[in-house]
Amino acid sequence: MLIKRFEPKLGIAKIKVTDPDDLWYLSHLIDAGNKIKGTAHRKIKIGEGDNVRIVRKVVTITILVEKIEYQAQNATLRINGTIVEGPDDFPRGSYQNISINEDDELSIQKEYWPSFQEQKLKEAAKPKQQILICIMNREEAIFAISTKFGHKVLSEFKGETNKKYAGHTSRGNFYQDLQKIIQEYNSRFNPSRIILASPAFYTEDFLKQMNNSEFKKKIITANSSSVDSSAITELLKNPKLQSTLKENRATQEANLIDQLLREIGKGSGKYAYGLRDTSNAILQGAAVKVLVSTKYINKAKEENNYAEIDSVLVTADRMKAEVHILFSDLQSGKQLDGLGGIAAVLRYAI
Numbered sequence: 001m002l003i004k005r006f007e008p009k010l011g012i013a014k015i016k017v018t019d020p021d022d023l024w025y026l027s028h029l030i031d032a033g034n035k036i037k038g039t040a041h042r043k044i045k046i047g048e049g050d051n052v053r054i055v056r057k058v059v060t061i062t063i064l065v066e067k068i069e070y071q072a073q074n075a076t077l078r079i080n081g082t083i084v085e086g087p088d089d090f091p092r093g094s095y096q097n098i099s100i101n102e103d104d105e106l107s108i109q110k111e112y113w114p115s116f117q118e119q120k121l122k123e124a125a126k127p128k129q130q131i132l133i134c135i136m137n138r139e140e141a142i143f144a145i146s147t148k149f150g151h152k153v154l155s156e157f158k159g160e161t162n163k164k165y166a167g168h169t170s171r172g173n174f175y176q177d178l179q180k181i182i183q184e185y186n187s188r189f190n191p192s193r194i195i196l197a198s199p200a201f202y203t204e205d206f207l208k209q210m211n212n213s214e215f216k217k218k219i220i221t222a223n224s225s226s227v228d229s230s231a232i233t234e235l236l237k238n239p240k241l242q243s244t245l246k247e248n249r250a251t252q253e254a255n256l257i258d259q260l261l262r263e264i265g266k267g268s269g270k271y272a273y274g275l276r277d278t279s280n281a282i283l284q285g286a287a288v289k290v291l292v293s294t295k296y297i298n299k300a301k302e303e304n305n306y307a308e309i310d311s312v313l314v315t316a317d318r319m320k321a322e323v324h325i326l327f328s329d330l331q332s333g334k335q336l337d338g339l340g341g342i343a344a345v346l347r348y349a350i
Contacts, residue, residue, distance in 0.1 A: 001015055001016070001017060001018055001019065001022040001025065001121075001124040001125045002015060002016040002018050002125065003015050003121065003122075003125045004016060004105070005107075006121070008113040008118060011109050011110045011111055011112065011113060012107060012108070012109050013107065013108045013109075013113075013121060014105070014106075014107045014108075015105070015106065015107075015108070015121075015125075016103070016104070016105045017100060017101065017102050017103060017104050017105075017106075018102070018103070019102065019128065019148075020075040020102055021124070021128075021147055021148045021149065022102075022124055023070060023072075023075060023076070023077040023100060023101075023102075024070065024072065024148075024149055025120055025121070025123070025124035025148070025149070026070075026077055026100065026124075027068055027070035027077055028117075028120060028294070028297065028325055029108065029117055029120055029121060030065060030068050030079060030108060031065065031068075031110070031306070031310060032065050032066055032067065032068075032301075032306065032307070033064070033065060033111075034064075034065045034108055034109060034110050035062055035063070035064055035065070035084060035108075035109040036062065036063055036065055036079050036081070036098060036106055036107070036108060036109075037060065037061070037062040037085070037106060037107040037109075038060070038061070038079075038098040038100065038104065038105070038106035038107070039058060039059070039060055039098065039104065039105075040058075040059055040060075040061050040063075040086075040090075040096055040097070040098050041056055041057070041058055041099075042056070042057050042059070042090065042096070043055070043056055043057075044056075044057045044089070059086060059087050059090060060086070061083055061085060061086035061087075061090055061096060061098070062083070062084050062085035062086065063079065063080075063081035063082060063083055063084065063096055063097075063098060064081045064082050064084050065079055065080070065081040066080055066081045066082065067079075067080040067081070067301070068080075068301065075101065075102065076099060076100070076101060077099070077100040077101075078097050078098075078099050078100075079097060079098045079099075079100065080095065080096075080097045081095070081096070081097075082094065082095055082096070083095075083096050112314065114313065114314050114317040114318075114323065115317050115323075116313070116317055116322070116323035116324070116325070120325070123148065123249075124148065126148075128148060129146075129192050130145055130146050130147075130189050130190070130191045130192065131145070131146040131191050131192065131193045131194070131195060132144075132145055132146075132182070132185050132186065132189060132191040132193070132194045132195070133145070133146070133151065133194075133195045133197070133232060133235065134178075134182055134194065134195070134196050134197070135197045135198065135224050135226075135227050135228075135231045135232065135235070136178060136196070136197075136198050136202060136203070136206065136227060137198050137199055137200070137202050137227050138174065138202055138205075139158065139159050139174060140156070140157065140158045140159065140227050141156070141157045141178055141181075141227065142155075142156045142157075142227055142228060142229065142231070142232070143155050143156075143157070143181065143182075143185060144229075144232050145185070145189055145191070146191075146250070147249075148249065149249050149327050150249055150250040150253070150327045150329065150330045151232060151236075151250050151330070153229055153232070154185065155181075157177070157178065157181060159173070159174030159177060159178070175205075175206050175209050176209075178206065179206075179209075179210055182194065182215075183215065186215065186218070191218065192218075193218055193219075193220055194218045194219045194220070195219075195220050195221075195222060195235060195241065196219050196220070196221050196222070197221065197222040197223060197224040197231070197235055198223070198224060198227070199223070199224060199225060199226065199227070203221045203222075204221075207219070207221070220241065222235060222238055222240060222241055223238075230331070233250075233254060233330070233331040233332075236250050236251045236254045237251070237254050237255070237258070249327070250327075250330050250332070252324075253324070253326045253327065253330060253332040253333065254330075254331070254332045256289065256291055256324055256326065256332065257291070257326065257332040257335050257336055259289070259345055260273075260289075260291060260336075260339075260343055260345050261335070263345060263346075268349060269346075269349025269350070270345065270346040270347070270348060270349050271343065271344065271345060271346060272286075272287070272343060272344045272346060272350075273339040273340050273342065273343035273344075274339075274340040274342065274343075275308070275309070275312065275340070275342055278290065278312070278342050278343060278344045279312045279315075280350075281344050281346055281350060282312060282315055282316045282319060282321060282344065283315065284350055285319055286344075286346040286347055286348055286350050287316055287319070287321040287344040287345070287346055287347075288321060288322065288344075288345050288346060288347045289321065289322045289323075289324060289344060289345040290313065290316045290321050290322065290323045290324070290342070290343075290344045291324050291326055291336055291342065291343050291344065291345075292309070292313065292323070292324070292325055292326070292336075292341065292342045293325070293326050293327075293328045293333045293336045293337050293341045293342070294325060294326070294327050294328045294329075294333060295328035295333065295337050295341060296309075296328075296336075296337065296340075296341025296342055297309065297325070299341075309342070312342075316344075321344070
């Protein structure tokens with residue numbers, strides 16, 4: 001994302017979408033009641049009778065947002081609302097949508113930019129530092145790539161099991177095929193680092209057979225207890241990898257939910273979950289960190305109940321509590337959803 005202008009005191013941000021991941025951020029930056037200025041398309045009839053023809057007119061308009069629809073599969077963000085500014089043939093108050101795609105520009109105007117949304121905006125504008133993750137053993141592997149808001153599983157690969165006969169071990173081509181896949185992903189994503197993890201000694205065995213010395217410089221090894229998606233979450237919490245993963249959002253979110261679960265596990269009373277208890281803790285000034293999941297937010301928006309949640313989050317922000325939005329597709333977000341979708345770590349028990 002390219003921030004072309006940002007003046008929070010005036011409530012204005014002008015941005016250009018430079019990456020499909022930016023659309024996810026925008027879906028959590030734009031709220032009902034905001035004003036969005038962007039490019040819209042509308043079909044216009046020209047002529048009459050047999051001479052009528054329909055043309056698609058492209059104009060710049062401003063709408064008052066009512067609903068936001070994000071489609072990750074199509075990398076499209078659709079913003080629906082009523083027109084407040086535009087050409088004369090686009091009546092004020094009529095409904096119009098603005099579709100946002102990669103390379104589009106738009107302006108967002110809010111009455112108030114909470115600090116957690118400012119942080120999200122700046123986070124989206126950071127250069128993409130991707131990390132390739134490969135967890136493997138002697139017969140299977142799973143690959144994932146870090147994204148700005150977490151990680152995405154790329155593929156799973158199964159090869160032949162090692163077979164021993166006459167005192168020898170037959171490896172087939174599994175390690176060789178594995179190296180080709182990693183090289184392919186390295187060429188496609190150009191990750192800054194490659195984390196290679198496995199149970200037991202398999203990473204060492206694999207690296208001995210790797211013949212690309214430049215390629216090996218990117219690799220950091222680690223241990224994992226299994227070869228599946230749960231092992232990715234395990235890696236993100238690995239103390240050995242914290243310096244490498246410190247900018248990775250999934251790692252940050254895993255640490256946040258761990259802090260909350262530790263307080264719950266200790267029975268310290270320095271926690272709250274559910275909207276009522278979390279809101280009460282915020283109003284008493286007890287909340288240090290407020291966690292809310294994307295699933296919880298999206299469901300509230302779909303049911304037109306987001307205004308209350310937004311008010312709670314803005315109040316938390318004004319009272320200097322940290323507000324963190326956790327991605328529900330990740331394990332940390334799923335754990336938060338299990339607690340009701342919103343929770344807080346408190347400075348004292350209430």
